[in-house]
Amino acid sequence: MKNEWPLYEVFIRSKNGLEHRHVGSLHASDAEMAIENARDVYTRRQEGVSIWVVPSSEITASNPENFGELFEPAEDKVYRHPTFYDLPHELKHI
Amino acid sequence: MEHSIEYLEKQFQDRIDRGENIEAKDWMPEKYRKTHIRQISQHAHSEIVGMLPEGNWITRAPSLRRKVALLAKVQDEAGHGLYLYSAAETLGISRDELFHQLHTGKAKYSSIFNYPAVTWADMGAIGWLVDGAAIINQVMLTRTSYGPYARAMVRICKEESFHQRQGYEIMITLCNGTEEQKAMAQDALNRWWWPSLMMFGPTDAESTHTEQSMKWKIKRKTNDELRQQFIDITIPQAEFLGLTVPDPDLKWNEERGHYDFGEIDWTEFWQVVKGFGPCNKERLKARNKAWDNGAWVREAALAYSEKQSKESIRKAV
Ligand SMILES: [Fe+2]
Numbered sequence: 001m002k003n004e005w006p007l008y009e010v011f012i013r014s015k016n017g018l019e020h021r022h023v024g025s026l027h028a029s030d031a032e033m034a035i036e037n038a039r040d041v042y043t044r045r046q047e048g049v050s051i052w053v054v055p056s057s058e059i060t061a062s063n064p065e066n067f068g069e070l071f072e073p074a075e076d077k078v079y080r081h082p083t084f085y086d087l088p089h090e091l092k093h094i
Numbered sequence: 095m096e097h098s099i100e101y102l103e104k105q106f107q108d109r110i111d112r113g114e115n116i117e118a119k120d121w122m123p124e125k126y127r128k129t130h131i132r133q134i135s136q137h138a139h140s141e142i143v144g145m146l147p148e149g150n151w152i153t154r155a156p157s158l159r160r161k162v163a164l165l166a167k168v169q170d171e172a173g174h175g176l177y178l179y180s181a182a183e184t185l186g187i188s189r190d191e192l193f194h195q196l197h198t199g200k201a202k203y204s205s206i207f208n209y210p211a212v213t214w215a216d217m218g219a220i221g222w223l224v225d226g227a228a229i230i231n232q233v234m235l236t237r238t239s240y241g242p243y244a245r246a247m248v249r250i251c252k253e254e255s256f257h258q259r260q261g262y263e264i265m266i267t268l269c270n271g272t273e274e275q276k277a278m279a280q281d282a283l284n285r286w287w288w289p290s291l292m293m294f295g296p297t298d299a300e301s302t303h304t305e306q307s308m309k310w311k312i313k314r315k316t317n318d319e320l321r322q323q324f325i326d327i328t329i330p331q332a333e334f335l336g337l338t339v340p341d342p343d344l345k346w347n348e349e350r351g352h353y354d355f356g357e358i359d360w361t362e363f364w365q366v367v368k369g370f371g372p373c374n375k376e377r378l379k380a381r382n383k384a385w386d387n388g389a390w391v392r393e394a395a396l397a398y399s400e401k402q403s404k405e406s407i408r409k410a411v
């Protein structure tokens with residue numbers, strides 16, 4: 001229906017030093033109201049020190065159907081991990 | 095690559111069996127989507143309608159302490175409704191459509207909210223029993239297979255405990271008060287006990303959705319299991335208050351390690367579900383009134399926002 005307020009995705013930084021994390025979404029007439037509503041909906045118990053809101057329509061997401069081509073190539077690249085390399089046990093700090 | 099529905103359904107079930115969560119953009123059987131839209135939206139509607147019986151008592155709370163607690167609880171329930179509506183929307187249904195279903199009576203919500211809250215003791219009984227029963231169900235749902243629903247449940251469960259504790263504190267205070275106050279607490283228990291047991295839904299033998307819901311890990315325990323769990327937890331709490339649960343058949347069964355309890359009046363349950371409970375009409379009327387009276391605010395806010403964004407475009411040019 002045409003009068004529905006747009007949907008915003010809400011991201012909260014729980015404290016300085018941590019990244020913003022997606023917590024959910026809400027409707028608001030504009031970004032400013034989205035922040036005010038997010039304050040009431042997602043931080044009633046001091047869950048946040050900073051809020052980002054993004055119109056849901058602005059988010060481009062990867063398609064789960066492309067999981068294989070996107071993420072499987074990393075599967076057989078064990079040499080990207082430190083444990084791949086054989087070093088003597090007595091060696092320290094490496 | 096095109097796969098047959100049977101193949102996709104098999105893969106989907108394998109994912110569920112492996113304990114994977116399903117996320118919004120993943121392929122899912124149409125019935126899984128529809129079942130979730132129905133269940134999550136019913137749950138959301140229950141939170142929203144659930145504000146009405148308690149909201150009614152905010153102005154009449156007996157002290158400032160009780161008033162701020164009740165106000166905060168009711169505000170939490172609004173938040174729970176919003177978390178859940180946004181979880182339902184990830185499945186491709188709009189908020190307006192969800193409200194439309196509620197306001198036209200097409201959607202269901204928990205029958206418990208069609209009972210009236212007639213005394214202050216009801217605020218105690220609701221927090222203790224109704225939120226208590228909701229917690230049992232919601233804790234199970236934190237491990238439900240659909241990711242957005244499970245995450246909303248985690249958030250909700252963190253907030254529910256205060257609801258139940260403030261309710262029980264009201265009951266303790268009344269039970270330690272005058273004879274009349276204690277009688278008021280007993281009366282509230284008498285009226286809320288059976289409807290609270292009905293909150294878990296029909297018996298397993300009667301429940302049409304249980305089998306599929308268990309297979310898809312939407313539910314992880316059956317209605318009867320959850321109901322038994324609630325009774326076993328709650329009886330000692332009633333005893334602590336010195337109150338009597340209104341069930342002559344209730345007794346501890348040593349062999350089962352559970353309480354046995356009397357027959358639930360399922361005729362009453364279905365009457366309320368079908369719209370003939372004491373407050374069904376009143377609740378829907380209150381919701382529709384709030385929605386209709388708020389229409390001009392929603393329209394004005396949108397018009398203002400559109401005007402602001404046009405202004406900022408004009409200034410930028
Ligand atoms: Fe709630």
Ligand SMILES: [Fe+2]
Nearest residue numbers: 171225254257
């Ligand atoms: Fe609650």
